[in-house]
Amino acid sequence: xxREINLVPDIKNEMIKALxxxxxIFFICIVVASASVAVTAVFATIxxxxxxxxxxxxxxxxxxxxxxNSYSDLSHFLTIKDQLSNISSITDNKQVLSRTFGILxxxxxxxxxxxxxxxxxxxxxxxxxxxxxxxxADAGSEPYIDYNVLDSFKKSMQYMRYDYGEYxxxxxxxxxxxxxxxxxxxxxxxYEPTNKSxxxxxxxxxxxxxxxxDRSAANEDEEEALESNEDNTTNDSNTTNDSADTNNNTSxxxxxxxxxxxxxxxNGQTVVKIWRTPQFSAWYKEEPREGEPYMDMDGxxxxxxxxxxxxxxxxxxxxxxxxxNWVPTNKDCKLVPDNEEGIKITESSNGRNASSELVLRFxxxxxxxxxxxxxxxxxxxxxxxxxxxxxxxxxxQIQNMFTERATDCEEGDxxxxxxxxxxxx
Numbered sequence: 001x002x003r004e005i006n007l008v009p010d011i012k013n014e015m016i017k018a019l020x021x022x023x024x025i026f027f028i029c030i031v032v033a034s035a036s037v038a039v040t041a042v043f044a045t046i047x048x049x050x051x052x053x054x055x056x057x058x059x060x061x062x063x064x065x066x067x068x069n070s071y072s073d074l075s076h077f078l079t080i081k082d083q084l085s086n087i088s089s090i091t092d093n094k095q096v097l098s099r100t101f102g103i104l105x106x107x108x109x110x111x112x113x114x115x116x117x118x119x120x121x122x123x124x125x126x127x128x129x130x131x132x133x134x135x136x137a138d139a140g141s142e143p144y145i146d147y148n149v150l151d152s153f154k155k156s157m158q159y160m161r162y163d164y165g166e167y168x169x170x171x172x173x174x175x176x177x178x179x180x181x182x183x184x185x186x187x188x189x190x191y192e193p194t195n196k197s198x199x200x201x202x203x204x205x206x207x208x209x210x211x212x213x214d215r216s217a218a219n220e221d222e223e224e225a226l227e228s229n230e231d232n233t234t235n236d237s238n239t240t241n242d243s244a245d246t247n248n249n250t251s252x253x254x255x256x257x258x259x260x261x262x263x264x265x266x267n268g269q270t271v272v273k274i275w276r277t278p279q280f281s282a283w284y285k286e287e288p289r290e291g292e293p294y295m296d297m298d299g300x301x302x303x304x305x306x307x308x309x310x311x312x313x314x315x316x317x318x319x320x321x322x323x324x325n326w327v328p329t330n331k332d333c334k335l336v337p338d339n340e341e342g343i344k345i346t347e348s349s350n351g352r353n354a355s356s357e358l359v360l361r362f363x364x365x366x367x368x369x370x371x372x373x374x375x376x377x378x379x380x381x382x383x384x385x386x387x388x389x390x391x392x393x394x395x396x397q398i399q400n401m402f403t404e405r406a407t408d409c410e411e412g413d414x415x416x417x418x419x420x421x422x423x424x425x
């Protein structure tokens with residue numbers, strides 16, 4: 001039997017194993033280093049590519065910026081764009097100065113006790129619109145200088161109210177404001193004295209004035225009819241008839257809702273009368289009836305074109321003799337703030353007017369609720385204790401409210417000096 005004898009010492013074996021481990025570690029390090037170099041090269045390539053793209057885009061941006069800045073009307077364009085983006089806020093803050101005339105016709109008495117304005121300043125820039133004016137009060141009879149006239153004018157302010165809202169068709173759709181006529185040719189409100197009711201005219205056939213009509217659908221039908229007519233021009237008579245039928249149908253659809261209302265003619269236009277003041281006896285019913293106007297005891301109105309007020313609420317109360325007593329309430333919409341700063345008399349004295357008649361001169365400052373002048377509050381009315389007057393963009397005849405300023409009593413004018421004066425607070 002052959003025998004093998006290991007002549008290599010044990011320490012030599014340990015050295016051989018260490019050399020093998022060293023070589024393995026060197027190999028792994030070389031592989032890792034090579035991979036690192038490869039990854040670094042990839043990252044460098046990506047970074048270089050990104051930088052090249054960024055530089056390219058930057059060059060493009062600089063080029064476009066240079067072209068844009070060279071545009072001569074750039075400043076005008078940016079101004080218009082900024083204004084267009086602010087249209088909504090501008091509209092919300094817009095005020096209607098013409099409502100001043102209606103407010104004056106409501107607050108200035110013109111009966112036996114007359115007040116006439118000699119100078120008026122209007123300030124709508126602050127939180128509370130303000131009227132500052134010099135005026136003169138004339139009692140109309142002895143004693144002409146009567147401080148009760150001024151005192152009554154001051155105290156009446158707490159009872160002034162306003163009202164606004166929108167007109168609604170019988171289907172509950174809002175009618176555009178430009179489709180409503182609220183005053184006649186003389187500038188006064190449309191009014192029916194027999195039942196003390198106010199009304200307006202709805203231009204139902206006006207462009208865009210029928211809220212039930214889908215204008216976009218109608219326009220699409222007309223475009224389709226025109227396209228069909230152009231594509232089939234070789235079918236002379238038949239095509240013409242088909243196109244005419246289509247247009248007639250469209251016209252019929254456009255006027256389909258008009259037949260639901262009783263129309264009349266006003267200044268050559270087809271209109272529908274809409275009552276701003278509810279017609280209680282005609283509209284009230286215990287239960288709704290199909291096709292008939294309806295108003296319940298809580299003042300809810302349906303199935304008839306009417307005015308939907310934001311301020312006035314109507315409530316029906318059954319009396320002992322089984323009749324309905326309708327009570328209007330308007331608690332929140334006060335024309336003048338309910339405090340001592342609402343109206344302030346700053347000065348008062350005896351004087352004579354341009355005709356040398358005795359009058360009471362005074363200066364006053366009145367603050368109004370800002371809601372009264374807001375553009376978005378449509379169909380505005382100022383309501384004095386004795387009734388209501390139109391405010392909305394009407395040309396109310398107010399020339400009799402203004403006069404030449406009165407003069408103070410002269411020395412030696414005993415009649416003017418000695419006239420009894422009351423409380424001028």
